Amino acid sequence: MVVLIVDGYNIIGDWDELKRLKQKDMSQARDRLIELMAEYQAYSGIRVIIVFDAYYVRGMENKLKQYKVEIIFTKEKETADECIERLVKKLKNVKTQVYVATSDYTEQRVTFGQGALRKSARELAIEINDLEHEITLNVAQHEKAKPKSKIPLTDDVLEKFEKWRRGDI
Template sequence: MNNVLLVDGYNIIGAWPELRDLRDKDLSAARDRLIEIMAEYQAFTGYRVIVIFDAHFVQGIERKYKNYKVEVIFTRENETADERIEKLAIQLNNIKTQVYVATSDFTEQWAIFGQGALRKSARELYNETQYIDKEIEKKVKKQINKKPISKIPLSEEVAEIFEKWRRGKL
């Protein structure tokens, strides 16, 4: 089964302390940080992640782009993120795909349930990203502590041959 996570960008930014503080100084930096966190989430979970932002915070028309392989959508001028998320939930939901929507907007939550999507609250998603950070940190530490005997990765068999050769037993 394919999993898709639709993220209500500004809702999540407003709900997470780190992003909320960043938003108050620089909205663009808060968006970039959310996308970066979602890229880690996508890489770790294998979910397809789409982050949706309301256009009224950004001048211009609807835009879509990929950043860190995360799909980012800025809605049309007269379209809210909620409306776009509902449309995407309808389009993407099928027998092979489970759609999750990350938001703490209660009105939106009821609308997405009707489309067969499941909800992740901002707090749930935050907790998941914290867990993922810790798991990535553990893996990195494990890799650092695994010091290779040789600068060149060798199979056990080849390493034994080289060791015998080094000792003059070949």
């Protein structure tokens, strides 16, 4: 199994689209990141966990599942880095490869020392853009291969049916 742990606010602070949303409303930026990661998870089959620290959301540690993506808001005095390190220790084993998506150099070094692999925010953005492009191509191929009608009809008949449908005849 492959698991991707995402340092939520680090990614939000790095991607242009999310930075713009953050300036208007942090919750919109968080929601957009969650949507993007849900699409990534659905297409790639990789389990995604997004960690947000309590800096922007006060309160007790909270775990949610939205779009089948696991979302963790850390405890009030816990940083996302500490939570990510704890998750890496818990999840990393012979059968599970853990990736950590962050551009925080210190966090990359610590998690790498625990056996996780790193993805910078830029690398993750490139991966997501590639997946979106691949999805677009697959949809286009599917649309092209899809028959127009279950019953093969000539263009004349289709045109006549369309006129009937519109009440032109």
